[in-house]
Amino acid sequence: EAGVAQSPRYKIIEKRQSVAFWCNPISGHATLYWYQQILGQGPKLLIQFQNNGVVDDSQLPKDRFSAERLKGVDSTLKIQPAKLEDSAVYLCASSLAIAGGGNEQFFGPGTRLTVL
Amino acid sequence: GDSVTQMEGPVTLSEEAFLTINCTYTATGYPSLFWYVQYPGEGLQLLLKATKADDKGSNKGFEATYRKETTSFHLEKGSVQVSDSAVYFCAPSSYQKVTFGTGTKLQVIP
Numbered sequence: 001e002a003g004v005a006q007s008p009r010y011k012i013i014e015k016r017q018s019v020a021f022w023c024n025p026i027s028g029h030a031t032l033y034w035y036q037q038i039l040g041q042g043p044k045l046l047i048q049f050q051n052n053g054v055v056d057d058s059q060l061p062k063d064r065f066s067a068e069r070l071k072g073v074d075s076t077l078k079i080q081p082a083k084l085e086d087s088a089v090y091l092c093a094s095s096l097a098i099a100g101g102g103n104e105q106f107f108g109p110g111t112r113l114t115v116l
Numbered sequence: 117g118d119s120v121t122q123m124e125g126p127v128t129l130s131e132e133a134f135l136t137i138n139c140t141y142t143a144t145g146y147p148s149l150f151w152y153v154q155y156p157g158e159g160l161q162l163l164l165k166a167t168k169a170d171d172k173g174s175n176k177g178f179e180a181t182y183r184k185e186t187t188s189f190h191l192e193k194g195s196v197q198v199s200d201s202a203v204y205f206c207a208p209s210s211y212q213k214v215t216f217g218t219g220t221k222l223q224v225i226p
Contacts, residue, residue: 031212033214035216040218040219041218041219042205042207042216042217042218042219043160043205043216044216045213045214045215048212048213050212055212056213091159091160093160095212103148103209103212104150104162104165105162105214107159107160107161108159109158109159110159
């Protein structure tokens with residue numbers, strides 16, 4: 001079974017530039033998550049999709065971050081314009097879950113973003 | 117929402133030592149509890165889980181018991197190996213949302 005795919009793996013940009021990350025979840029997984037992991041911290045949820053609808057985007061800085069999952073499969077996270085404090089690893093995860101608990105999230109390898 | 121307090125690291129142990137990493141949580145509902153692990157250069161992966169009170173999750177010699185009365189989910193291993201060196205995250209999950217702790221870095225020396 002193929003895992004969660006993410007690209008690119010690394011990205012270096014200057015502040016005020018824009019950047020986009022792509023994620024393809026495990027086939028059949030209804031729920032997709034984007035996390036931001038700053039060095040030395042735990043992952044922080046940015047946005048959660050259930051199929052192609054947004055379940056939770058309360059911690060997404062909507063003035064600069066946007067995300068979409070148009071066909072309920074793969075997803076794109078965009079930052080425009082980037083700030084120095086956006087330097088982090090951006091993780092995508094997916095799970096089968098529709099309802100209830102105990103459902104494992106499967107993580108991609110992440111995209112390491114450096115903003116200069 | 118949920119919150120989690122995890123033992124600060126780094127934790128340095130000799131091989132074959134006993135490991136405990138403390139984790140306590142607060143949750144409005146009845147969460148499932150997870151430990152995730154991040155090995156150097158790798159992505160996050162599930163280590164073990166427990167979905168109801170008094171359940172014990174176990175994997176690769178690690179164990180954690182869901183203690184509802186103390187809202188804790190401490191991770192233990194009887195004899196650590198160098199290959200266990202990694203960052204460990206405690207993570208309660210309610211309504212499909214996972215809240216991660218800050219992580220505890222474990223370094224095991226030969």
